[in-house]
Amino acid sequence: MECEICHGNIEPGEERVHQGRTVCEDCFIEASMTMKACDPWAVRSAKATEKMLGGKAELNPLQSRILDILEETGGLEKEELLARLGDGVTPRELETQFALLRHMEKARAEKRGDRVVLRTW
Ligand SMILES: [Zn+2]
Known part of the structure; x- marks a missing residue:
């Protein structure tokens, strides 16, 4: 099966569906994250919340751990x-x-190449 975004080969069972398109895992992550991040209202409200909290958004423990790990490893x-x-x-x-x-x-x-790396902003 072929990914409809990067046209790479998808292993059987690894395919994901994003907005009706069959895509590979990497493209699915990127597409879904990009889509969410491009939602201007969500970004604005997240920023407004951060401003309200004096520049420090309240992170839940899992979010803090994710950031710590990404910081430590560089991605x-x-x-x-x-x-x-x-x-x-x-x-x-x-x-x-x-x-x-x-x-x-x-x-x-x-x-990064053919990998999708999660990193700090
Ligand atoms: Zn793909």
């Missing part, structure tokens, strides 16, 4: 980050928290 792929976070954190949870961190401009995804 990690999602799977590596998940492994470091340990049991109890699901890929879905990580994606949600990461999208929030991206809204707050604390962290972002970066394409």
Whole structure:
């Protein structure tokens, strides 16, 4: 199967669907994060919240851990980050928290070669 964004090969069972398109895992992450981060209202409200809190957005413990790990390592792929976070954190949870961190401009995804690396902003 072929990814409709990067046209790379997708292993059977690895395909994801993003807005009706069959895409690979990497493109799915990038597309879903980009989409969320480009939601101007969400970005504005996250920034407004941060301003209200005196420039320090309130991070939940998981968000703080994600930022600490990314800071320490200089950036990690999602799977590596998940492994470091340990049991109890699901890929879905990580994606949600990461999208929030991206809204707050604390962290972002970066394409390095054919890898998508999560890093601090
Ligand atoms: Zn792809």
